[in-house]
Amino acid sequence: MNILRFAVITAFFAVLPFSHIPAFAASYQKVKVFACEPEWAALAQEIGGDKVEAFSATSATQNPHYIRARPSLISKVRKADLLICSGASLEVGWLPVLLKKASSDLQPGSPGYLMAANLVTMLEVPVVVDRSMGDIHPEGNPHLHLNPYNLIIVGEVLADRLSEIDPGTASSYKNRFQDFSSRMQKAISRWESEAAELKGKQVVVHHKSFSYLIDWLGMKGVGALEPKPGIPPTASHLKNLLQQLRNSPADVIIRTPYDPAGASEWFSEKTGTRAVVLPYTIGGDSKSGDLFALFDRIIALLK
Numbered sequence: 001m002n003i004l005r006f007a008v009i010t011a012f013f014a015v016l017p018f019s020h021i022p023a024f025a026a027s028y029q030k031v032k033v034f035a036c037e038p039e040w041a042a043l044a045q046e047i048g049g050d051k052v053e054a055f056s057a058t059s060a061t062q063n064p065h066y067i068r069a070r071p072s073l074i075s076k077v078r079k080a081d082l083l084i085c086s087g088a089s090l091e092v093g094w095l096p097v098l099l100k101k102a103s104s105d106l107q108p109g110s111p112g113y114l115m116a117a118n119l120v121t122m123l124e125v126p127v128v129v130d131r132s133m134g135d136i137h138p139e140g141n142p143h144l145h146l147n148p149y150n151l152i153i154v155g156e157v158l159a160d161r162l163s164e165i166d167p168g169t170a171s172s173y174k175n176r177f178q179d180f181s182s183r184m185q186k187a188i189s190r191w192e193s194e195a196a197e198l199k200g201k202q203v204v205v206h207h208k209s210f211s212y213l214i215d216w217l218g219m220k221g222v223g224a225l226e227p228k229p230g231i232p233p234t235a236s237h238l239k240n241l242l243q244q245l246r247n248s249p250a251d252v253i254i255r256t257p258y259d260p261a262g263a264s265e266w267f268s269e270k271t272g273t274r275a276v277v278l279p280y281t282i283g284g285d286s287k288s289g290d291l292f293a294l295f296d297r298i299i300a301l302l303k
């Protein structure tokens, strides 16, 4: 009996100190990042290293405008400590449903809620928004990660947010961001010189997924196969675009891995202009495994 009581008491005191661990555990556990798109999961992994576990809700073969808020995503977002998305209505069809199920730490205004579009200079912000026209870029173009300078801007804020959530690891987040930023700036100089020959080249896109890339590299967006972002190509729109480019043909037609091929291929056949699938984000092809490889690949394919 006494031995049993001793054992119980010993066990109690042995367990007691550990019962306090949850309060301190935050600095030992990985910060769980729920990214809406693969580029933000990759950025979180760059900044967080092994202190962060990043999950992406969409893959490179899925159109981030249109996925379903399926139960597996709800379960992921519930466990997340930080949410990072492009924002500007890119995820308007599914993120609000997920956010309803997420904790108060992930709601707008919290350190755990990070929308890239709130941090960078937006392109194609409409002067007048007419939603009846079906434009799915009502707050400007949300495909902003394809200007690598934006990755540095978002990365710096992400490092601050991770530090707020996990103060014990703050110096690591800061150092990793500085390392990422300097590697990215070196890579940007290299990409800009490699892509110098692309300046002024005329680009037709399927959807306006590449506006930030076109703007960064000094290329010229001369048309989209979609009459408006989110409206599938129509015969009359394609004919008008053909007519418009008759005297000054495009140099390349680009689309993402998830855009349907039909309109690109039709336009390519009619004009003799090369149609190219660019990876768009991490995993968009077998060679685009991280943020640096993604731009290497995009520039190589455009050249």
Ligand SMILES: [Zn+2]
Residues within 6 Å of the ligand: 065, 136, 137, 142, 143, 207, 208, 209, 229
């Ligand atoms: Zn879009």
